[in-house]
Amino acid sequence: MKRAVGWLVAAVGLWAVASLSTYRTAVDDASRSEFRLSWRSDGTSVEDCTEAARAEQEGLAEHMRNPNACVARRVPYALWVRIDGELRLRDTLHAPGARGDRPLYVFAELPVTPGRHRVAVDFSPVWPEAPVPPDVAATAPVLDVDTTLTFPDGRAVLLTMDETGAPRLRTPSEESDPGAGPAPGAPAAR
Amino acid sequence: MLRAALARADAACDALYGWRYNPLYQSGTIAVSALVVLLVTGLYLLVFYRISDPWGSVARVSAQPLAGRWIRSMHRYASDAALVAVAVHALRMFLQRRTWGARALAWLSGALLVFLFFLCGWTGFVMVWDGHALALAAEGARLLDALPLFSEPVSRAFVGEREMPRAFFFLNLFAHIALPIAVGLALWIHVSRVARPTLLPPRPLLGGFVALLFAVALVMPVTAAPQANPLVLGQPLDLDWFYSFWLPASRQAPVALVWGAFLAATGLLVVVPWLTRPAPERRPPPSVVMERFCTGCEQCYEDCPYGAISMVPRTDGRGGWVARVDPALCVSCGICAGSCAPMGVGPAGRTGRDQLAAVRAFIDRERPRGEDVVLVGCDRSALALAAHDAPVFTVPCAGSMHSSVVEFLVRAGAGGVLVVACPPRDCWNREGATWLEQRLFEGREAELKERVDRRRIALVWAGAAEGTVVADGLATLRRRIEALGDRAEAEAPAAIEIDLQCDPPLVSAGEREDR
Numbered sequence: 001m002k003r004a005v006g007w008l009v010a011a012v013g014l015w016a017v018a019s020l021s022t023y024r025t026a027v028d029d030a031s032r033s034e035f036r037l038s039w040r041s042d043g044t045s046v047e048d049c050t051e052a053a054r055a056e057q058e059g060l061a062e063h064m065r066n067p068n069a070c071v072a073r074r075v076p077y078a079l080w081v082r083i084d085g086e087l088r089l090r091d092t093l094h095a096p097g098a099r100g101d102r103p104l105y106v107f108a109e110l111p112v113t114p115g116r117h118r119v120a121v122d123f124s125p126v127w128p129e130a131p132v133p134p135d136v137a138a139t140a141p142v143l144d145v146d147t148t149l150t151f152p153d154g155r156a157v158l159l160t161m162d163e164t165g166a167p168r169l170r171t172p173s174e175e176s177d178p179g180a181g182p183a184p185g186a187p188a189a190r
Numbered sequence: 191m192l193r194a195a196l197a198r199a200d201a202a203c204d205a206l207y208g209w210r211y212n213p214l215y216q217s218g219t220i221a222v223s224a225l226v227v228l229l230v231t232g233l234y235l236l237v238f239y240r241i242s243d244p245w246g247s248v249a250r251v252s253a254q255p256l257a258g259r260w261i262r263s264m265h266r267y268a269s270d271a272a273l274v275a276v277a278v279h280a281l282r283m284f285l286q287r288r289t290w291g292a293r294a295l296a297w298l299s300g301a302l303l304v305f306l307f308f309l310c311g312w313t314g315f316v317m318v319w320d321g322h323a324l325a326l327a328a329e330g331a332r333l334l335d336a337l338p339l340f341s342e343p344v345s346r347a348f349v350g351e352r353e354m355p356r357a358f359f360f361l362n363l364f365a366h367i368a369l370p371i372a373v374g375l376a377l378w379i380h381v382s383r384v385a386r387p388t389l390l391p392p393r394p395l396l397g398g399f400v401a402l403l404f405a406v407a408l409v410m411p412v413t414a415a416p417q418a419n420p421l422v423l424g425q426p427l428d429l430d431w432f433y434s435f436w437l438p439a440s441r442q443a444p445v446a447l448v449w450g451a452f453l454a455a456t457g458l459l460v461v462v463p464w465l466t467r468p469a470p471e472r473r474p475p476p477s478v479v480m481e482r483f484c485t486g487c488e489q490c491y492e493d494c495p496y497g498a499i500s501m502v503p504r505t506d507g508r509g510g511w512v513a514r515v516d517p518a519l520c521v522s523c524g525i526c527a528g529s530c531a532p533m534g535v536g537p538a539g540r541t542g543r544d545q546l547a548a549v550r551a552f553i554d555r556e557r558p559r560g561e562d563v564v565l566v567g568c569d570r571s572a573l574a575l576a577a578h579d580a581p582v583f584t585v586p587c588a589g590s591m592h593s594s595v596v597e598f599l600v601r602a603g604a605g606g607v608l609v610v611a612c613p614p615r616d617c618w619n620r621e622g623a624t625w626l627e628q629r630l631f632e633g634r635e636a637e638l639k640e641r642v643d644r645r646r647i648a649l650v651w652a653g654a655a656e657g658t659v660v661a662d663g664l665a666t667l668r669r670r671i672e673a674l675g676d677r678a679e680a681e682a683p684a685a686i687e688i689d690l691q692c693d694p695p696l697v698s699a700g701e702r703e704d705r
């Protein structure tokens with residue numbers, strides 16, 4: 001009898017462990033929605049050139065003389081996000097890294113009420129006061145979105161920038177619902 | 191209060207399983223058993239896991255009706271059982287104050303093991319790539335982003351911007367395989383300061399544990415939860431409350447608070463050896479060897495549960511070997527005092543000779559008569575909590591008691607001696623209770639002498655809350671003594687010179703006169 005009770009107690013203990021091991025829980029509010037911005041951009045650079053003094057040049061070996069020393073500097077970007085005309089995010093983005101030479105990134109998660117909203121996003125360079133060469137100004141990546149989006153319950157809408165610099169929206173379609181097929185966060189197919 | 195609760199739980203488990211198979215006493219070995227189960231089941235799961243399709247491959251394994259389904263479930267439940275066992279083990283060690291001094295290394299490596307368990311569990315859950323996996327990965331990334339380690343947030347990997355790179359799953363798989371190696375190393379350090387470490391429980395308990403894991407895995411198989419989708423918010427998660435109990439609160443809390451809580455918890459675990467260490471004046475001293483009594487028999491060296499005694503060549507001109515105690519390894523358990531026949535080793539004030547002096551005083555004070563049974567035990571055993579109608583002679587640890595104490599009591603007039611010791615698996619000094627039984631009844635060196643009537647001696651294993659076991663043992667011994675009838679005359683305590691008789695022949699006559 002005692003042995004049977006012992007087995008029963010042990011089984012109940014392990015059953016409790018197993019139950020707590022896969023306890024279905026909602027850790028987030030499923031009725032909210034979110035507007036996400038996430039992309040990486042090389043941005044654009046301007047060069048600061050200085051002309052070396054003649055005396056300084058003459059002090060160097062001939063093969064090391066460089067009359068025009070130029071240092072490329074990444075241009076900061078301004079990011080504006082308006083939802084239904086309300087300014088929700090305003091930031092100036094500087095290139096990260098110890099020398100400020102890493103690509104720019106944008107990462108923001110803005111809670112929104114589910115439904116349709118007018119969304120305007122502007123991501124553009126903050127040019128220095130010095131004149132910028134026209135080709136640099138023309139090729140600088142810029143993201144300018146002004147559109148109306150539907151934010152479903154319990155879903156996030158993601159605005160990103162593809163390799164060509166074009167804006168791209170990702171919304172969870174019915175097909176990308178959990179368990180029904182490949183999801184945006186699923187690993188790359190072989 | 192916690193210690194009393196633990197003692198009651200111990201008593202309940204003793205009643206159900208007996209002390210040999212009490213899972214609370216075997217918490218450490220059950221954790222190791224769970225690791226073995228994890229290793230075996232993990233090898234099977236590894237064969238089917240695909241970093242190119244983590245969720246799909248795990249879902250397919252979970253759908254295998256014959257093996258994969260229950261093997262995955264066993265893997266999951268064994269990891270949880272390991273964590274529960276570790277928690278019980280750590281609580282026991284903490285409540286028994288087995289955390290400081292020479293034991294600090296075991297405590298600190300145990301804390302490292304807990305951290306590694308969590309990390310290993312974390313990577314294991316991420317491998318599945320369901321909602322729980324994504325929540326863990328995203329939260330981990332959020333915590334990492336608070337540190338000045340990366341030039342851009344790791345969290346961006348989990349927002350759905352691009353497909354999850356296979357490199358992520360490869361790294362995660364690598365970590366999940368490499369971490370158990372670190373667990374093995376930490377476990378080796380954990381037991382490195384104990385002699386004869388016991389890593390696995392007795393076979394019946396091991397078999398029962400695995401059988402129950404198997405049964406629960408069959409009845410309650412782990413099913414595949416929906417695949418992770420970063421663009422879905424508020425997805426219900428199949429949360430593991432052992433490894434991820436912190437996750438719901440952590441996701442709502444500021445990063446600094448989460449890091450603060452983590453560092454505070456880690457700091458608390460790390461400082462336990464210093465917090466629980468007694469003040470210097472109350473700290474029990476390490477054992478010392480009185481070389482003139484040491485015969486070089488090696489018994490203390492054999493018996494020391496912590497490997498703190500070594501044998502070194504004698505330097506006093508007598509040749510042979512002499513025991514030497516390393517104070518840095520000695521926990522002052524005093525087991526050596528019980529294992530030294532000539533009573534030449536032990537912590538100051540607790541050697542066999544000191545015990546005989548104490549028992550002399552006890553006899554003078556209590557004057558037990560022929561029908562009296564004297565209870566002998568430590569204040570951690572059942573003697574501490576229960577009141578008994580018998581004289582009680584307390585020793586620091588029953589395992590450190592010299593067998594001559596029992597002989598002295600019987601020869602001085604006690605009708606019988608009931609030795610109460612902690613159950614062997616719960617001996618605060620590891621092997622003390624085991625060696626004690628062997629010295630009293632099985633002729634282990636420093637044995638109870640043949641001349642002592644064994645019918646008047648009994649030994650019971652009783653945890654702190656098992657007063658009834660002591661009462662039963664007492665009643666049984668009293669009945670036995672009563673049945674024996676008349677007994678031999680008591681000797682005068684002053685005439686009982688066991689300590690002198692125990693002196694080794696190497697002690698010179700001059701030395702004897704000095705004493």
